[in-house]
Structures are given as structure tokens and as C-alpha cells.
Amino acid sequence: MATSDQIKALLKSHAEGDDRRFYSIARQIAAQAAQKGHGKMAQEIKEMLDAIVDKPANYVHIDRPNTIPLAQPKGELGGLISVEYSNLKLDDLILPKEVEDRLRRVTLEHRQKSKLQEHGLHPRSKILLVGPPGTGKTMTAKALAGEMHLPIFSIQLDRLLTKYLGETAAKLRLIFDNVKQTRGIYFFDEFDAIGGKRDIGNDIGEVRRVLNSFLQFIEEAGSESLVLAATNHPEILDQALFRRFDDVIFYEMPDKELILKTFKVNLKSKNIKDISWNKVVDAAATLSYAEITRVCEDTLKTLILEDRTSLSTQLLIDIITQRIKTKS
Numbered sequence: 493m494a495t496s497d498q499i500k501a502l503l504k505s506h507a508e509g510d511d512r513r514f515y516s517i518a519r520q521i522a523a524q525a526a527q528k529g530h531g532k533m534a535q536e537i538k539e540m541l542d543a544i545v546d547k548p549a550n551y552v553h554i555d556r557p558n559t560i561p562l563a564q565p566k567g568e569l570g571g572l573i574s575v576e577y578s579n580l581k582l583d584d585l586i587l588p589k590e591v592e593d594r595l596r597r598v599t600l601e602h603r604q605k606s607k608l609q610e611h612g613l614h615p616r617s618k619i620l621l622v623g624p625p626g627t628g629k630t631m632t633a634k635a636l637a638g639e640m641h642l643p644i645f646s647i648q649l650d651r652l653l654t655k656y657l658g659e660t661a662a663k664l665r666l667i668f669d670n671v672k673q674t675r676g677i678y679f680f681d682e683f684d685a686i687g688g689k690r691d692i693g694n695d696i697g698e699v700r701r702v703l704n705s706f707l708q709f710i711e712e713a714g715s716e717s718l719v720l721a722a723t724n725h726p727e728i729l730d731q732a733l734f735r736r737f738d739d740v741i742f743y744e745m746p747d748k749e750l751i752l753k754t755f756k757v758n759l760k761s762k763n764i765k766d767i768s769w770n771k772v773v774d775a776a777a778t779l780s781y782a783e784i785t786r787v788c789e790d791t792l793k794t795l796i797l798e799d800r801t802s803l804s805t806q807l808l809i810d811i812i813t814q815r816i817k818t819k820s
């Protein structure tokens with residue numbers, strides 16, 4: 493049975509929102525129960541703990557002190573970071589299974605953080621997303637935020653780099669202090685602006701310094717928050733950067749199967765059974781997920797505006813052709 497000290501410590505850790513301690517005491521109680529021959533009770537406590545940690549709905553509760561919703565950061569930081577909340581889920585993304593599995597692995601490791609930490613391990617917390625425009629990198633950041641019930645802080649790199657070039661390291665420090673203090677998803681979009689070997693403002697030394705500060709900060713960032721960086725220019729990223737991330741996830745243009753899925757998901761409620769999908773998919777072969785999503789929106793609008801009830805292969809192909817023309 494739990495001792496009175498353990499019960500008091502449980503209540504105290506709960507009141508203080510110290511979930512790590514709460515779970516560690518509860519596991520201690522289970523271990524002692526097992527030692528004393530109360531195997532059933534020990535097993536029940538362990539199963540209850542695993543169920544709580546596994547259940548996404550309880551995620552916020554687990555790390556309550558750091559996940560209290562925040563207003564937009566104020567002062568200097570306010571000009572560099574914008575915050576939002578998202579209801580998107582990983583299920584909303586259409587991705588190859590391998591990419592989806594890797595994203596789910598990120599959420600799993602964060603959900604089971606305490607369990608990993610008991611063994612001296614930390615969840616993946618620095619991820620680089622690489623891929624062409626319109627393949628779902630920004631959407632992934634939002635879906636992870638929705639899935640993990642965390643706010644998403646987007647870093648305005650243009651302001652960080654152009655306006656305050658000379659002071660960029662100091663600004664980065666401000667941001668990374670926030671990464672440590674306030675649990676969230678920190679999203680560095682168009683990351684090549686920082687991570688690139690390109691010379692910005694003709695001052696290569698300055699860019700190097702910025703990159704070095706970033707590497708140092710990311711190293712010290714801990715694993716409470718998730719730092720995400722996205723780029724569509726992997727070729728200009730410094731090799732040192734690839735090593736500093738816990739994971740680098742590559743996004744690609746959709747293959748035929750994923751093109752089809754993107755159409756079907758986005759045209760969901762329309763009568764689509766008579767469509768010659770092979771022709772549509774071939775016509776859309778060069779389009780990204782974002783462009784296919786736009787084609788579907790345009791198609792649905794056309795149906796409404798022209799009071800048409802059914803969708804035709806030709807209409808879809810016409811709208812795809814228009815979209816391809818706007819690309820070139």
C-alpha cells in the first residue's frame with residue numbers, strides 16, 4: 493500500500509502540475525506493491541498510467557504548467573514570433589505512409605516522454621522538413637500542433653534577418669529562451685534564409701555567425717518544445733545543420749496514388765463515380781498537393797456558380813489545364 497508520505501507527495505506534485513514527479517511517484521507505488529506481492533494492484537496502476545500517457549486528450553493535462561494558452565508574445569519578441577492554435581490533425585494530411593509514420597513517431601515520443609526520460613532518453617524535438625512548395629510542410633507544423641495540443645509559434649525570419657541583421661544572434665537568444673520557457677511548436681519557415689550557405693547582404697561573416705548561434709541554441713534547446721524548420725532548398729543548407737536535427741523528413745510531389753487520393757478527399761461529397769480518374773491523374777501529374785487542392789476548390793465553385801449538379805472528367809481536366817498555365 494502507498495505510504496502517507498507517498499500520498500502527500502502525489503497530491504503536492506499534482507497541485508504543482510509537476511507531472512514528471514507525479515508519474516514517477518505513481519510508478520514507485522506500483523513497484524513497491526509488486527515487491528510486496530500485490531501483483532494485481534501493481535499491474536492495475538501501471539496500466540492506468542500507460543493509458544493516461546497514451547491518450548492524446550490527456551496530453552495537455554500531462555504538462556499542464558507549460559501548456560497554458562498564451563497570448564501573442566509582447567515587446568521585442570512579439571515582433572519576431574506570432575502564435576496561433578490549430579485544430580488540424582495528422583489525419584488531415586495526405587502523405588506517403590513512411591512520412592506519416594515518422595510524424596506519428598514524433599507525437600508518440602512526446603506523449604511517452606516521461607517513460608523515455610525514466611531511461612535517460614529524450615523525445616525527438618528538432619525536426620527539419622525538406623521538400624518542394626505545396627507538399628504540406630507548413631500544414632505538418634499545424635497538424636503536429638493540433639495533435640499535441642500545443643500552440644504554434646512561427647518565427648518571422650524576414651524580420652529576424654533583414655531588419656536586425658547586426659543583432660540577429662540576440663534575437664535568436666530571445667526566441668530560444670522562449671523555446672525553453674514556454675512549451676510549444678516553434679516553426680522556422682523558409683529556414684534556408686538562416687541555414688543557407690548563401691551570402692545575405694554581402695556579409696558572409698554575419699551569416700556564419702547567425703548560423704553558428706542557431707546551431708548552438710538548437711543544441712541547448714532541450715526537448716520540452718518541438719523545434720521545426722522547413723525549407724524547399726535542401727541543396728543550399730549547410731551540412732552541419734542536417735546533423736543537428738533529430739530527424740530530417742523529406743516531402744515529395746504526390747505520386748499517382750496520392751494525386752488520386754487528394755482529388756477524392758477534396759471533392760468528397762460530389763458525385764465522382766463516373767470520372768475517368770486515369771485521365772485526370774495523368775493531367776495533374778505535375779501538380780503539388782496544394783495545387784490539386786486549389787483545382788478541387790475551383791471545381792466545386794464552378795459547379796455552384798453554374799448550377800451544375802454533376803462533375804465531369806472534362807471539367808476537371810479544363811481546370812487542371814488552367815492551373816498548369818498559371819504556373820508557367
Ligand SMILES: Nc1ncnc2c1ncn2[C@@H]1O[C@H](COP(=O)(O)OP(=O)(O)OP(=O)(O)O)[C@@H](O)[C@H]1O
Nearest residue numbers: 585586624625626627628629630631724781782785
Ligand atoms: N500533404 C498534403 N496533404 C493535404 N493537403 C495538402 C498537403 N500539402 C499541401 N496541402 C494543401 O495545400 C495547402 C498549402 O500547403 P503547405 O502550406 O503546407 O505547403 P508547404 O509545403 O509549406 O509549401 P511552401 O514550401 O510553399 O511553404 C495546405 O493548406 C493544404 O490545403
Ligand SMILES: [Mg+2]
Nearest residue numbers: 629630681722
Ligand atoms: Mg510552407
